[in-house]
Amino acid sequence: MQPDPLSILISRIDFGLISSVHILFPPLTIGLAIILFGFELAWFRTNDERWYRLCRFFEKLFIVNFGAGVATGVTMEMAFGILYGPFSQAAGPFFxxxxxxETITAFMYEAGFIGLMIFGWxxxxxxxxLFATFNVALSSTLSAMWILVANSWMQTPSGVEFKNGMFQVTNWLQxxxxxxxxxxxxxxLLAxxxxxxxxxVAVCAWFVFKRREVQLFARPLRYTLVALAAVAAVQIYMxxxxxxxxxxxKPAAxxxxxxxxxxxxxxxNVNNAWxxxxxxxxxxxxxxxxxxIPHALSLIETKTWNGAVEGLNSFPEDERPPVILPFYTFRAxxxxxxxxxxVALWGCWLSWRGRMTEGLASANRLFLMACTGMVVLPYxxxxAGWWTREIGRQPWIVYGMMRVEDGMSKLSVGLATFWLIGFAIFETAVVLGTIYFLLKVCRNGPDLTSPVAGDGDEHLGELDLPSSAGHADHPEYIRPV
Incomplete structure (x- = not known):
């Protein structure tokens, strides 16, 4: 018995909301952990206090985002069982x-080192x-890898057989x-x-625009703009x-x-225009x-003037994905x-012209406004990329092997609506709360007055342990926070 069509629609909207909200947070956790490691490595190598202050400031933003990612991630796992019970059971042997x-090699791994990173100063x-921060960055990346392995298997399933309603793994490597x-x-990962x-870039540009702590934020603004230009260019290639x-x-997608x-x-004749x-x-x-644009699609996809790109009319009507959403989300x-x-190249040009120094950076008002407003674009x-990927896989939940309606729980319309409303309220609260606390941290700005954290043995000196003798008189001694 198939679920009610209206129940299917409501459940799909529900899961689309849940996954769309969740994907807002892990990318920043992954990328910001890598950037924090870079900032801390700069402090470790140069002993320049400004890198330390930047670490502590952006770490607060990281913590807020990390908490939201965990909350929405747990909700997403719940939604799999509630909304896609048959799929969860069928794909269990692999998925x-x-x-x-992911839980063992990434989540638990990350949980151990994130405590050291936050509370170990x-x-x-x-x-x-520094080692702890590196491991937080590494474990976040490993987490993304395992999630993409699972999702990519749904896009191009291999190494399995679908028997008696279950996906049996025949070749784990495949x-x-x-x-x-x-x-x-x-x-x-590049995203x-x-x-x-x-x-x-947006946070640093906002502080420079407001002429707050320019001496702290102008330098990382220059460096991250150069890095952004390089990453954005490589991302276009990827x-x-x-x-x-x-x-x-997935030619239909x-x-x-x-x-x-x-x-x-x-x-x-082949004339695949874009x-x-x-x-x-x-x-x-x-x-x-x-x-x-004539021939452009052939050039983009096949790298030839008249290369054939298979059209939707070549596929059975009931196996064609929707067009409007993936068409425009891909273009967005x-x-x-x-x-x-x-924008990144604009910033690189200003830096090359010597206009992004501490003394001159605040004068680039239009550019700084563009950088600050740009923060919404990657989100x-x-x-848009996630919608392109997931909607393009339709009508399959596991491409070519299991259709969406076969993997969905048989919920009544009322129960599906109940879960949609409940999840929507929770996800909205998480998003609004995250925005509020991120803005609050930015409004408060970095802490420039507390003592710089020293090494652990220096911390022991405050406890007057015998091994601490002489530390207080050491010229490099800094009282830890």
Whole structure:
């Protein structure tokens, strides 16, 4: 018995909301942990107090975001069981194992070192604290890797057989190293770093714009703009690599992303134009209108002038994904990627001209406003990219093997609505609370007055232990926080 169509729609909206909110937080956790390690490494090597102050300030923002990511992540795992019970049971032999690996090798690993990173200042040595920060960054990246392994398997399932309603793993190596993961994981990791660099750029630009602590924020603003320009450029290339992977393994998804209905024109010739914008006709058999660039789609996807890109009309009607959402979310993601690169290059040009020094940076009012406002763009791009990926897989929950309606729980309309309202209230509260506390930390600004944390042995000196003799007179002694 299939679930009620209205119940399916409500549950899909519910899970779309939950996953869209959750994906706002892990990218910043991953990328900001890497940036924090970079800041702390700079402090460790130079002993410049400004890097320490930046670490402590951005660490507060990291903690707020990390908490929101954990809360929405737990909610998402609940939603799998509630809304997609048959899928969770069927995919358990693979999906459950991978999430277990993520818990052991990433989540528990991260939980141990994040305590040292947050509470270890002045209690452990600077070298050990740097090691803890490195491991938080590494474990966050490992977490993303395992999640992308699981999701990529849903996009390009391999190494399994679907027998008696269960996915039986026949080859673990093939399942883990499925065709999509090699392009999807680097693309997502770069997205996390790019979002985090935009976040740091926006925060630094806001302080410089307000002429608050310019001596602290002007330098990291210059450095992160250079890093952002490099990462944004590489991300555009990785997006192209992922597009070629989708063309090979999920051609229907690529056809929906590009609004490509017919492989050949009425004369039997290949002329795969790239549709800049367009709208499907009422029968969903072609575009009612479009603005297109001849041959561009062939050049982008096949790197040839007349390479064939399979159209949606080549696939059975009940196996075609929707067009409007993936078509425009893909373009939104690509446009935002280009805009971020242009702003970063603008900043690099200003730096090259010597206009981003501590004394002159605040005068670039328009640029600083653009940097601050840009903070919303990578979040939109991440959601748009996720929608492109997930909606493009429709009508499959496991591509070519299990349809969405077969993996959904058989909820009544009333119960599905109950869960939608409940999850929506919770997710809204998390988002608003996170924004409030992030803004509060920024309004309060960095702490520039508390003593700089010293090594753990110096902390012991405050307890008047015998091993601390002589520390108070040491010229490099700094009283820890």
């Amino acid at each position: 459950g194992q991978v999430l277990g690996y 002045g209690k452990i040595s600077r070298k050990m604290h 399942a883990l190293l499925n065709p999509n993961v090699f392009a999807a994981f680097p693309h997502m 996390a770093v790019e979002l985090s660099l935009c976040f740091v 997006g192209d690599v992922l597009g070629e992977n989708v063309l090979e393994h 690529l056809a929906a992303m590009e609004g490509q209905y017919d492989t050949y024109d009425e004369n039997g 549709n800049v914008i367009g709208w499907p006709n009422k029968d969903n058999t072609g575009l009612a209108w479009s603005i297109k 993601m690509a446009a935002i990627g280009g805009a971020i690169l242009l 939109i791009a991440v959601i």
